[in-house]
Amino acid sequence: MNITQLTVRYGAFTAVDDVSLDIPPGGAVGLVGESGSGKSTLARALVGLAPVSAGTITGIPVGHAQMVFQDPYHSLDPRLTVGASVAEGIRLPRGERATEVARLLDLVTLDAAVASRYPRELSGGQRQRVAIARALGARPELLVADEITSALDVSVQGAILNLIRDLRARLGLAVLFISHNLAVVRYVADVIAVMHNGRLVEVGPTDEVINHPREDYTRTLMAAVPGIGDGL
Amino acid sequence: MRRLRSSPAGLAGLLLVTAFVVLAVIGPPLWATDAARIDAAKILQGTSPGHPLGTDTLGRDILARVLVAGRLSLLLAVAATLIGTVVGIPLGALPAVLPRRAGRFVVGLIGSLVAFPGLLLAMFTTIVLGLGARGAVFGIGLAAAPAVARLTHTLTASVAGSDYVAAARMLRVPRRRVLLRHILPNVAEPLILNITMILGSSLLGLAGLSFLGLGVQAPEYDWGRMLSEGLSRVYVHPEVALAPAVAIMAAGIGFHLLGESMARIAARESRHAPTGPAAPAPPVDVPADTPSAALELRGLTVTFPGGARPVRDVSLSVNPGEIVGIVGESGSGKSLTALAVGGLVPYPGVVTTARLALAGQEVNRLSRAARRRLLGTALAMVFQDPMSSLNPALTVGSQLAEVPIVHEGLSRRASWTRAVNRLRQVRIPDPDRRSRQRPHQFSGGMRQRAVIAMGLMGTPKLLIADEPTTALDVTVQRQVLELLAEVTVRTDAGVLFISHDMAVVSQICHRVVVMYAGRVVEELPVQDLPEPAHPYTRALVACLPDMRTDRDRPLATIPGRPPSPVDAESTGGCAFASRCGFATPLCVTERPPLKEHGAGRRLACWYPRSGPVREETP
Numbered sequence: 001m002n003i004t005q006l007t008v009r010y011g012a013f014t015a016v017d018d019v020s021l022d023i024p025p026g027g028a029v030g031l032v033g034e035s036g037s038g039k040s041t042l043a044r045a046l047v048g049l050a051p052v053s054a055g056t057i058t059g060i061p062v063g064h065a066q067m068v069f070q071d072p073y074h075s076l077d078p079r080l081t082v083g084a085s086v087a088e089g090i091r092l093p094r095g096e097r098a099t100e101v102a103r104l105l106d107l108v109t110l111d112a113a114v115a116s117r118y119p120r121e122l123s124g125g126q127r128q129r130v131a132i133a134r135a136l137g138a139r140p141e142l143l144v145a146d147e148i149t150s151a152l153d154v155s156v157q158g159a160i161l162n163l164i165r166d167l168r169a170r171l172g173l174a175v176l177f178i179s180h181n182l183a184v185v186r187y188v189a190d191v192i193a194v195m196h197n198g199r200l201v202e203v204g205p206t207d208e209v210i211n212h213p214r215e216d217y218t219r220t221l222m223a224a225v226p227g228i229g230d231g232l
Numbered sequence: 233m234r235r236l237r238s239s240p241a242g243l244a245g246l247l248l249v250t251a252f253v254v255l256a257v258i259g260p261p262l263w264a265t266d267a268a269r270i271d272a273a274k275i276l277q278g279t280s281p282g283h284p285l286g287t288d289t290l291g292r293d294i295l296a297r298v299l300v301a302g303r304l305s306l307l308l309a310v311a312a313t314l315i316g317t318v319v320g321i322p323l324g325a326l327p328a329v330l331p332r333r334a335g336r337f338v339v340g341l342i343g344s345l346v347a348f349p350g351l352l353l354a355m356f357t358t359i360v361l362g363l364g365a366r367g368a369v370f371g372i373g374l375a376a377a378p379a380v381a382r383l384t385h386t387l388t389a390s391v392a393g394s395d396y397v398a399a400a401r402m403l404r405v406p407r408r409r410v411l412l413r414h415i416l417p418n419v420a421e422p423l424i425l426n427i428t429m430i431l432g433s434s435l436l437g438l439a440g441l442s443f444l445g446l447g448v449q450a451p452e453y454d455w456g457r458m459l460s461e462g463l464s465r466v467y468v469h470p471e472v473a474l475a476p477a478v479a480i481m482a483a484g485i486g487f488h489l490l491g492e493s494m495a496r497i498a499a500r501e502s503r504h505a506p507t508g509p510a511a512p513a514p515p516v517d518v519p520a521d522t523p524s525a526a527l528e529l530r531g532l533t534v535t536f537p538g539g540a541r542p543v544r545d546v547s548l549s550v551n552p553g554e555i556v557g558i559v560g561e562s563g564s565g566k567s568l569t570a571l572a573v574g575g576l577v578p579y580p581g582v583v584t585t586a587r588l589a590l591a592g593q594e595v596n597r598l599s600r601a602a603r604r605r606l607l608g609t610a611l612a613m614v615f616q617d618p619m620s621s622l623n624p625a626l627t628v629g630s631q632l633a634e635v636p637i638v639h640e641g642l643s644r645r646a647s648w649t650r651a652v653n654r655l656r657q658v659r660i661p662d663p664d665r666r667s668r669q670r671p672h673q674f675s676g677g678m679r680q681r682a683v684i685a686m687g688l689m690g691t692p693k694l695l696i697a698d699e700p701t702t703a704l705d706v707t708v709q710r711q712v713l714e715l716l717a718e719v720t721v722r723t724d725a726g727v728l729f730i731s732h733d734m735a736v737v738s739q740i741c742h743r744v745v746v747m748y749a750g751r752v753v754e755e756l757p758v759q760d761l762p763e764p765a766h767p768y769t770r771a772l773v774a775c776l777p778d779m780r781t782d783r784d785r786p787l788a789t790i791p792g793r794p795p796s797p798v799d800a801e802s803t804g805g806c807a808f809a810s811r812c813g814f815a816t817p818l819c820v821t822e823r824p825p826l827k828e829h830g831a832g833r834r835l836a837c838w839y840p841r842s843g844p845v846r847e848e849t850p
Contacts, residue, residue: 034706034707034708035676035705049398049402062404066402066403069395069398071395074394074395074396075396077396077413077414078418088399088400089403089404123793131399134399134403135399135402137403138404153561153562153732154732154733154775155789156789158775158777158787158789159787161777161787162786180706181706182706183777183778183779186779186781186783187777187781187787206783210779220707221706222779224707224710225778225779226706226710226733226736226738226739226778227738227778228734228738228762228773
């Protein structure tokens, strides 16, 4: 996907300001920034949920970029079974849907029996897997993951991050992974893009950005990442 | 249904509505002949044995007529409500499916219709459609429609903004299908509850129109018409007018009570309210007092009716100037432990402690007033969402100033000066101006500082911080953590820092207490954190990616999920055994006690591990 000079305005407020970014097929780009930096608005614009004021998004047809949301407790309809939710994006004859749902659940390492359960019966990590399976149902080329582990326990976060890496490898899926935590982004992405006040301030290969950040802002973000035994 | 019967208002509403429905069914067949019998000899009489509520201008029995009129009154109200909902719900749901611009127009239309007085609209419609029951029903129905539309729009707008609707749009599910599948089912419940109340209002409105002569026309009669007929005689025979009036009032009140109680129950539904007696806490050996400790907690158990025990026999202490972290997954009982110290465990939880001492004073031995004062001045609490601790309608300064006004009897001026001072101490820029602002004008990080400043208004001996930085950005998180550390040094207060994030805890705390399934499983000084002994602590440390994590290997995970607080120890053994890679049959059958494990460490595990976590292959 090629994003060229993308701008998203809400009234007088410019949430995303002239952003250009390439996401190669099968590539993983990490997007970091603080709340209000415009990273979620950029994500929503990519999947067609936010209005584009200027610029272009090319390379991936509409509907082939899917997003997974931050809070798995609110991103599944409480009145639909897991199976019905996952089936929403599937464009197959009715008879083949049940098999496809089972295949998708298996992809995210959930038991096929989960299909008949309701979201409230599942843990946060399981719900997030269901949300990922639902997005995969549309056979996307790009998966946008917007802070998908920040509502989860740290112990569950690891499993979801492993799953994202695994799906990339198995499906050749491109991933835009958004997080405010650089350590998490570093683990998932090949390329890191740093966003600040609606603009991209730094883009580069993960190791380069982590080891030789060019921008002061990137350094501030890195310094703030907590690590065990680092002290304040 | 059971909960409806257990509240007095709900019970009354249910009984009244049932009674009127029964009356509407059996009324006409039982009393229609009595109600229609004309008796020229008994015209316009008052109460008599034959006619308990008197007779009307044709000598017909009023009691029988009131009982018969119930069906028509109720049917008309139902018809009007039906019209109101059939018009109102689609109108209100329309903006959710229309394109943005057209949707906004409909919202504006609903807004202006709501602003138009309902009864006036009803009277106007009635006159246009012609006097009579049909016109009145349409009038009241159409008058109710804007309110239904507004309610539907408000409800659908909140569901339409939800992530699952966004997901459906992203998956290119057609708009009509989104409405039928996602939006309407999720607004149905509150809508139905409100329609019950609208039913009551329609009944009153129709009675009003009939009373004015705009509604039901002779020879038909409903309660409103009977009221108007009886009113001319109210000074001679008040009972004649009273009967239909009471019927109208009782039916109106009945529907409103029922609707309101149902709404209240639906709002509470999400919270669980199990029943059954609380189990007593096991006895605990009480060790000698540590008078200097900021917090001394022994044998804390929190029990909920139904056998759930989310906190089991927790003991810990916090020294002045020390930051103690409690770490664990959701459901480990760490937050409830914090709430129990502050006396804030929600009903119907039962808290038992062998000792709960704040700054050396046993809290449970104090009088109510003394306890309030101690908790109000010596204990400060900071929660994850600072907005939950701040009143959005008051300025930040006045909320801070309230603490010394209430607990120390300080003057307003002196309290305000102190508030500005404390805001300066937590490094809020331009505190004079900021103190006069409301919480929404503060950023998330500043709000959290303001809450910390509020905690500093008294003379805090203990500060409880429950996930205070979870909602904040990493850069802001760092500033808040630095502030907490600084405050601890300056005030010499102890801090109980609760978090699910081992890395954050390791940055700020001196000592770490790890909780699992309601129990303390390990306690260790922060410098020992890279080499914990409990497999659970080690897993928590291992699964956390940091800037040095090997990107070519999968992250360590903890298989399975934590047990529920009901059956955490159903086997009698260690609650972590089913998820532990080192568990043996002993772990399943016998719970390891929490014992000393080297200097300043405590551990509850039969098979302690050693060595750094990072070198261990997952």
